[in-house]
Amino acid sequence: MNNGFDMMLNNIKLPRFWQHVIFWVIVSFFITALYSLQTNFWVSFRNNLLYMPIQIGYYYAIAYWLVPKYVFEKRYVMFFMMLIPLVFACMFISRAIGITFVAPYLIRVMRVTDAGYIASTHRPFFEQLLDGQSLVNSFKGTNLFTGFVLAIKLFKMWYERKQAALEAELNALKAQVHPHFLFNTLNNLYSLSLNNSPKSPQAIIGFSDLLRYMLYECSDNEVPLEKEVFMMQQYVKLEKLRYEERIDINFTITGNLKDKTIAPLLILPFIENAFKHGTSEQVGAAWINIDINVTLNHFKLKVANSKPEHPVEAGNTPGHIGLRNVTKRLNLLYPHSSRLKIVNEEDTFFVALDLDLKTVKQTATPQMVTA
Numbered sequence: 001m002n003n004g005f006d007m008m009l010n011n012i013k014l015p016r017f018w019q020h021v022i023f024w025v026i027v028s029f030f031i032t033a034l035y036s037l038q039t040n041f042w043v044s045f046r047n048n049l050l051y052m053p054i055q056i057g058y059y060y061a062i063a064y065w066l067v068p069k070y071v072f073e074k075r076y077v078m079f080f081m082m083l084i085p086l087v088f089a090c091m092f093i094s095r096a097i098g099i100t101f102v103a104p105y106l107i108r109v110m111r112v113t114d115a116g117y118i119a120s121t122h123r124p125f126f127e128q129l130l131d132g133q134s135l136v137n138s139f140k141g142t143n144l145f146t147g148f149v150l151a152i153k154l155f156k157m158w159y160e161r162k163q164a165a166l167e168a169e170l171n172a173l174k175a176q177v178h179p180h181f182l183f184n185t186l187n188n189l190y191s192l193s194l195n196n197s198p199k200s201p202q203a204i205i206g207f208s209d210l211l212r213y214m215l216y217e218c219s220d221n222e223v224p225l226e227k228e229v230f231m232m233q234q235y236v237k238l239e240k241l242r243y244e245e246r247i248d249i250n251f252t253i254t255g256n257l258k259d260k261t262i263a264p265l266l267i268l269p270f271i272e273n274a275f276k277h278g279t280s281e282q283v284g285a286a287w288i289n290i291d292i293n294v295t296l297n298h299f300k301l302k303v304a305n306s307k308p309e310h311p312v313e314a315g316n317t318p319g320h321i322g323l324r325n326v327t328k329r330l331n332l333l334y335p336h337s338s339r340l341k342i343v344n345e346e347d348t349f350f351v352a353l354d355l356d357l358k359t360v361k362q363t364a365t366p367q368m369v370t371a
Contacts, residue, residue, distance in 0.1 A: 028052055031145060039110055047102050051094060051141070058090045059146045063153045087139075092129065095138040099128045206238040218264035225260040225299070225357065229253065229292060232267050236290070239275050248287040255294030260357045263333050267301060269326040270351050274305035277349065299355040307347050 014022070028048055036044035062083070070079035103121045106112055120128070128134065213231045217223060236251055274288045291302040323342070330338045330353075337356035343349070 024052070024056060027145060027149065039106070043106070043109055047105070050097050050101055054090055054094050054097070055142060055146045058086070058142060059149055059153075061086055062146075062150055063157075067154065067157070087143075090142050091135060091139045094142045095129055095135060098134075098138065099125060203238055203241050206234055206241075209234055210238070214265065221263065222261035222358065223264045225262045225294070226257045228262050228264065228267060229257055232271055235268065235271065243286075246286065248285065249290070250288070251290045253292045255292075257294055259359055260294065260297060260299070261360050262299065262355070262357055263329065266326060266329065266333075269323055270301065270303045270353065273323055273351075274303050274349070277305075277307075297357045297359050299353075299357050301353040301355075302351070304348060304350045307345075307349055 031052075032041065032045045032048045035048065038044075039047075066079055066082055066086070070076070070082065099121075107118060107121065112118060120131075210231060213227075217227070233251065236249060240247070240249060271290060274290075286306050288305045289303070291300075293300045327340060330340055334355055339352075339354040341350075341352040343351075
């Protein structure tokens with residue numbers, strides 16, 4: 001029963017208009033309660049109703065007109081040229097409301113007996129309007145809560161824009177993995193087909209599974225660690241079909257992979273790089289060691305491969321582009337919980353990756369295959 005009620009509450013989403021209405025009602029109540037300490041609640045409420053339209057209009061003019069049109073477009077001079085008259089206009093309007101409606105009402109309802117205050121309210125209108133101390137108080141009253149609310153809004157807008165930019169960059173980096181991977185794997189299939197290898201159908205099925213995973217399951221921000229490792233095993237099996245006895249592969253997995261998630265295709269570039277630059281360029285026997293260890297939520301990947309005696313210049317070859325991309329993704333996705341070490345020695349290339357993963361209860365458990 002409680003679960004059903006909770007689900008119903010979670011599905012309730014107010015329209016944006018009513019979100020703003022409720023927000024300003026709360027702000028108005030808070031301001032009323034604050035100023036009621038000097039008078040009483042209903043007097044404060046009545047006066048606040050007069051000032052709130054100015055503060056609301058002031059806020060929306062800045063948050064939904066000046067900031068998007070000038071600040072986000074980096075037209076800062078125009079922003080201040082438009083902001084300054086707006087500030088003065090709201091300040092003078094607020095002061096005029098105080099002179100015309102608030103002060104006389106306070107004297108009448110609260111029975112003010114301060115002779116100095118009463119005398120100040122009987123001065124000519126423009127003399128009261130241009131009074132320096134009163135204008136400063138009007139400025140503070142107009143900007144105190146509007147500035148606070150505006151700061152919240154600006155932070156929210158900045159955060160949303162930053163997240164959108166981050167998401168776009170991550171999608172671009174992840175998208176670059178797909179054509180890179182497809183290019184290398186199609187080369188493998190091409191090599192098998194040239195030799196009329198009986199393993200070609202098996203390779204095509206393996207490639208189909210990997211392609212399905214990349215197209216339909218890697219759109220999420222995170223995938224089950226079990227599934228990610230399983231597909232990497234499938235990729236290694238596909239590479240073994242191509243190189244057969246020319247390569248010695250050791251793929252070991254220790255620890256519990258269940259109930260953990262990882263960014264999709266994060267492991268692939270390291271393994272693919274080992275085959276691309278450690279095996280395809282090497283004549284004769286080659287070796288690749290892949291070790292995955294999971295302890296609690298700590299993930300550790302080690303990939304080491306042999307190097308040819310005369311390696312091809314790295315330059316901007318696809319494999320090294322893949323390593324650069326995955327390094328950028330690590331910095332964006334795991335800025336404080338990842339440690340990457342790359343060692344490029346004369347005859348060995350070694351990569352060690354440490355990650356702190358999220359732990360999430362998973363319902364599906366893919367079958368693991370030993371490479």
